[in-house]
Amino acid sequence: MSALGELRRLGASRAGQAHQRDNKAAFLFLLPWFAGLLLITAGPVAASFVLGFTDYNLLQPPEFNGLENIQRMLTDERLHHSLAVTFTYVLISVPLQLAAALGLAMLLDRGLRGLAFYRSAFYLPSLLGSSVAIAVLWRQIFGAEGLFNQLLGLFGVSARGWISDPDTALSTLIVLNVWTFGAPMVIFLAGLRQIPVMYYEAASVDGAGRWTQFRKITLPLLSPIIFFNLVLQIIHAFQSFTQAFVVSGGTGGPSDSTMFYTLYLYQRGFHNFDMGYASALAWLLLIIIAAFTAVNFWAAKRWVFYDD
Amino acid sequence: MTDLRDRIVPIDTTDDPPPPRRPVPAMITSLAKHAGLIALAVVMLYPVIWMVASSLRPDDQIFRSPGLVLDSLETRNYGEGWSALASPFGHYLLNSAIVVLGCIIGNLVSCSMAAYAFARLEFSGKKVWFGLMLGTIMLPIHVIIVPQYIIFSNLGWVNTFLPLIVPKLLATDAFFVFLMVQFIRGLPRELDEAARIDGAGHPRIFLQVILPLMLPALATTTIFTFIWTWNDFFSQLIYLTDPGMYTVPVALRSFVDATVSTSWGSMFAMSVVSLLPIFLAFLIGQRYLVKGIATTGIK
Numbered sequence: 001m002s003a004l005g006e007l008r009r010l011g012a013s014r015a016g017q018a019h020q021r022d023n024k025a026a027f028l029f030l031l032p033w034f035a036g037l038l039l040i041t042a043g044p045v046a047a048s049f050v051l052g053f054t055d056y057n058l059l060q061p062p063e064f065n066g067l068e069n070i071q072r073m074l075t076d077e078r079l080h081h082s083l084a085v086t087f088t089y090v091l092i093s094v095p096l097q098l099a100a101a102l103g104l105a106m107l108l109d110r111g112l113r114g115l116a117f118y119r120s121a122f123y124l125p126s127l128l129g130s131s132v133a134i135a136v137l138w139r140q141i142f143g144a145e146g147l148f149n150q151l152l153g154l155f156g157v158s159a160r161g162w163i164s165d166p167d168t169a170l171s172t173l174i175v176l177n178v179w180t181f182g183a184p185m186v187i188f189l190a191g192l193r194q195i196p197v198m199y200y201e202a203a204s205v206d207g208a209g210r211w212t213q214f215r216k217i218t219l220p221l222l223s224p225i226i227f228f229n230l231v232l233q234i235i236h237a238f239q240s241f242t243q244a245f246v247v248s249g250g251t252g253g254p255s256d257s258t259m260f261y262t263l264y265l266y267q268r269g270f271h272n273f274d275m276g277y278a279s280a281l282a283w284l285l286l287i288i289i290a291a292f293t294a295v296n297f298w299a300a301k302r303w304v305f306y307d308d
Numbered sequence: 309m310t311d312l313r314d315r316i317v318p319i320d321t322t323d324d325p326p327p328p329r330r331p332v333p334a335m336i337t338s339l340a341k342h343a344g345l346i347a348l349a350v351v352m353l354y355p356v357i358w359m360v361a362s363s364l365r366p367d368d369q370i371f372r373s374p375g376l377v378l379d380s381l382e383t384r385n386y387g388e389g390w391s392a393l394a395s396p397f398g399h400y401l402l403n404s405a406i407v408v409l410g411c412i413i414g415n416l417v418s419c420s421m422a423a424y425a426f427a428r429l430e431f432s433g434k435k436v437w438f439g440l441m442l443g444t445i446m447l448p449i450h451v452i453i454v455p456q457y458i459i460f461s462n463l464g465w466v467n468t469f470l471p472l473i474v475p476k477l478l479a480t481d482a483f484f485v486f487l488m489v490q491f492i493r494g495l496p497r498e499l500d501e502a503a504r505i506d507g508a509g510h511p512r513i514f515l516q517v518i519l520p521l522m523l524p525a526l527a528t529t530t531i532f533t534f535i536w537t538w539n540d541f542f543s544q545l546i547y548l549t550d551p552g553m554y555t556v557p558v559a560l561r562s563f564v565d566a567t568v569s570t571s572w573g574s575m576f577a578m579s580v581v582s583l584l585p586i587f588l589a590f591l592i593g594q595r596y597l598v599k600g601i602a603t604t605g606i607k
Contacts, residue, residue, distance in 0.1 A: 006486075010439050025510040026431035033422040033441070033485070036478030041444045044455035051455060058458070107345065114342070120594060121349035127590055127597075128356065131539045132557040133579035136564055137359050140370075140572055147358060150374035179352065183601055190602035231446075239448045242541040246561055262450050262542075270546055275454050282451045289448060 004228050005306075045286070052280035057273045069280035079281070081256050082264040089170060089260065090237040093177035098229055100181040105188035106218070119189065123182035134176070135246030139163060142172040163247060166257035173243050173258060184229040191225035192218070220305040227304045231296050238289050241266070261285055356583075363576040370572050382573075386581070389574030393559055394551045397578055400559035404538060407472050407555055411537045412530050414476030415484050419529065420522070422479045423488030424514045428500065445482045449542065457546060467550040472543060476533075484529045487600065491525035492518060528600035531593035535586055556582045 027034075037043070052069055056062035073079055108118055128134050141147045144161035153159060162168045199217050208216065219226075241262040244252060252259030252267070265285065269278030362370045366382050390397045425431070426438055460471040479485055495518065503513045519526075541557040548558055560582055563575055590597065 007439065007442050010435055010442075021431055022429045022510065023431045026425045026429040026434075029421045029425035029429065029510070029514070030437070031421075032418040032477060033425075033479035036418070036475065036480040037440065037444070039459070040456065040475045040478055040480045041447060041452060042440070044452035044459070045447070047455035047458075048451060058461070104348075107341065118345050118349060119598070120590075121353060123598070124587075124590060125352055125356075127535055127586055128583060130541075131583060131586065132541055132560045132564075133582045134356075136560065136575060136579050137355055139564070140359075140576075141355055145371045147355065147374055150372075154374070186598055186601050235446055235448070239450060241450075242557075245541070245545075246564060249565060265450055266542075266546075269454055270457075275458070279454045282454055285448060286451045289446075293446070 004231060005224065048279040048282050051276055052283050054276040054279075056276040056279075058275055059273075062276060065276070069277050072277060073280065073284065078256060078259070079264060082252070082259040082261050085170060085257065085259050086238065086261040089174060089177070089240065090234060093174040094230070094233045094237050096174070096178045097181045097233060098184055098226070100178060101184035101229070102188050102222075102226070104181065105185050105192055106214075108185075108189060109192045119186065123186055126180035126182035129176060129180035130242055132242060132246055135243045138172060138176055138243065139247050142168075164254055166253075166255040169248070169254060169257045173240070173247065176243055177237060177240070184233060187225060187229055188222065191222050195221045223304045224306060227296070227300050231293055234292055234296070235289055238262075238285065238292075359576050360580055363573060363580045365573065367571060367573040370576070385571075385573035385577040388571065389563075389577040389581075392571070392574055392578075393554075393563060395554075397559070397581065399552075400554050400556045401581070403469075403553060404555040404557075407469050407544070408534055408537045410469060410473035411476045412533045414473055414478075415481050415529055415533045416526055418477050418479035419481060419484040420488055420519065420526065421514070422485045423492055424510075424518060426485065427489045427492035428513075428518070429510070441482050441485055444480070445486060453543070453546065460547065466547055467553050468547075469553075471547040472537075472540075481533070484532070487528060488522060488525050491522050495521050524596065524599070527593065528596040531589055531596050532600060534589050538585060538589075 051062060053064060053066065054062035055065045055068070104122055108115055112118070139146075142162035143149075144159060144164060146162075148162065149159035160168075162172050195218065199221075200213055203213050203217060239262055240260055244258040244260045244263050245266075248254075248258045248263075250263075252263045261281075262285075265278055265281045268274045268281060357376060358374070361376045361378060362373070363385050364378055364382050365373060366384075369379075393400075422441070426434070426441070456471070457466075460466060463470075465471050465474075499517050499521070500513050503517050508516070539557065541561070544555045544558050545561070548554055551559075551562070554562065560575075560578060563578060
């Protein structure tokens with residue numbers, strides 16, 4: 001059951017039977033991966049923890065400054081604002097996106113004519129959605145003279161600058177994320193296909209209606225996949241960057257209304273070369289994502305049903 | 309929605325009329341459902357199709373034409389967009405192609421090796437390493453980018469493609485390692501055993517038995533790496549600051565800043581050009597894409 005299920009099983013299983021070991025061969029096959037772990041992933045994670053307690057601008061060597069970065073975080077109002085923006089974005093766009101994905105997957109389930117066509121049409125946006133080109137397009141569509149206003153104009157609704165208005169700028173990015181519901185939808189579709197048809201047949205014979213079948217069969221059996229999508233899409237949404245960057249011209253504006261956490265981190269680190277503070281920010285992001293994931297796993301005990 | 313008992317019979321995608329025995333109300337709901345789905349598909353794809361249409365319009369018409377009908381076919385935007393930046397747009401396409409190719413080769417080689425070890429070999433601490441590998445799937449790049457940048461800038465690699473390609477040579481796209489592990493686990497072990505009895509060592513089993521059998525997983529990896537690398541903006545923005553080294557996303561973004569709403573036509577034209585490879589990859593590799601996300605999500 002997916003990478004998450006795999007982790008769950010790892011934790012649950014006891015030490016296995018003694019196999020013949022191939023330590024040497026394994027080391028050689030894993031050599032690139034070990035190097036990557038040390039230099040590219042785990043190593044830098046540890047390094048950024050240390051850098052988080054320094055003042056570092058790339059030119060002078062890092063200078064240890066104790067808890068200064070953390071104190072700064074506590075009083076950094078732009079940071080607090082960007083956290084609020086990011087949480088709003090994640091907590092609104094992910095549920096909407098998954099609801100759309102699940103709803104469409106249910107509609108497209110078994111034996112629908114033209115399934116392949118619909119699946120492709122709904123899936124394509126999730127491949128395009130993270131590109132700069134689509135962000136450029138979004139900037140036009142929701143601009144003051146953009147496509148959206150032109151279409152609204154056909155219905156007599158007066159135009160407004162959706163992206164230039166701090167009250168609506170974030171909503172355009174939420175729409176963009178919901179637009180990419182195709183990827184989780186394909187995962188739901190594959191999950192639905194694994195539910196044996198006879199469960200529904202049996203329920204139908206017992207007189208269960210469609211809603212009861214959805215609640216008593218589909219939801220429980222699909223819950224591990226809902227969980228998988230939820231965890232993944234939350235992590236994914238926390239990392240959104242490109243769209244806010246391009247739509248706001250790199251500023252996170254108007255009035256910081258699209259200042260995603262990652263964008264703020266980028267500005268501190270790669271505009272101001274405030275690498276110490278950026279490292280501390282990076283760790284805070286890691287902690288936030290880990291906390292969200294942990295809460296998800298904890299809550300999963302109450303609603304996720306494992307068949308195995 | 310049709311009745312469940314009807315849905316058990318798989319209906320293929322031919323255009324034949326529905327079976328005549330179907331009750332009329334079911335047919336009507338089915339029609340309504342298709343109408344709704346088609347409407348939604350149109351709404352979803354409309355912006356992209358409209359962008360293609362607008363790229364073929366004179367600039368002053370883009371902001372006045374919400375429709376798709378073209379009065380004339382204006383290809384000037386493409387010519388203007390192509391040469392709007394310091395280098396012709398082909399230069400950025402080539403840069404992107406180099407990065408993409410390097411990343412594909414890196415992922416194919418390094419991830420398949422790591423996957424073979426995790427799927428077929430027994431070694432000390434395997435569970436811990438495997439758990440770590442799974443954990444890195446969920447590791448945001450933003451957490452490692454600062455120290456990584458420091459390392460690469462000390463190596464003098466900023467404004468080269470190395471910071472984008474070398475990590476892939478080191479199997480850091482753990483998603484693909486996991487995908488391949490899943491695939492190899494599905495291959496019968498008897499094949500390895502037979503090769504071993506014939507005297508083959510692990511390198512030969514890997515190269516001559518496992519690799520040829522895991523072509524579908526390699527295809528999935530290739531196509532996802534292509535799309536993700538082509539679209540990747542964050543790391544390319546950070547590592548490529550010299551306009552001569554710009555890849556397509558970074559060039560496109562500098563285009564946005566440079567033109568400040570003057571020439572949407574040529575900007576749309578180059579946006580369309582930049583999306584074309586993704587669209588082609590989607591058409592060619594659809595089967596692998598759908599399978600890829602389905603299996604990593606399910607199995």
